[in-house]
Amino acid sequence: MPSDEIRTKCQEAYEQEISDELWHEVTNTQIWKMTESPDLAVLLFLEHVRKGEMQKKYQAEKAEMEKKYQAEKAEKEKKYQTEMAEKEERIAELQTKLMNFEKQKQHQQGRKPLYVSGVSHAAKHSVYLSQTISGASGGRK
Secondary structure (H helix, E strand, C coil): CCCCHHHHHHHHHHCCCCCCCHHHHCCCHHHHHHCCHHHHHHHHHHHHHHHHHHHHHHHHHHHHHHHHHHHHHHHHHHHHHHHHHHHHHHHHHHHHHHHHHHHHHHHHHHCCCCECEEEEEEHHHHHHHHHHHHHHCCCCC
């Protein structure tokens, strides 16, 4: 049988879509014994086409699922990066506050307090000055 005739039969059969019962009946027989039959060529062609269509449908669904997965993954990664940046910024703020607090604490520890035992700094200074002046005049009071 010429290949054009087989193609024509295959196209006609494909357009008419043989019933599922006939498809099931033929596929459950020993098809390899009917290699001379044009119907076999039609059936093999239809099987190939159906597998191809199913494969295309599967690939399209798979691509769509992969696209959704990648979009969700990118969204989660973006959200994670944003949260991490916020946390790092907060850590930096807290570290800055801690360093400022420690500097302030060290600065305060380095200063002499203004009041010691109830005596002000000015009073201490005036006592020192009076002792220095009286010592400089050479006499005792």
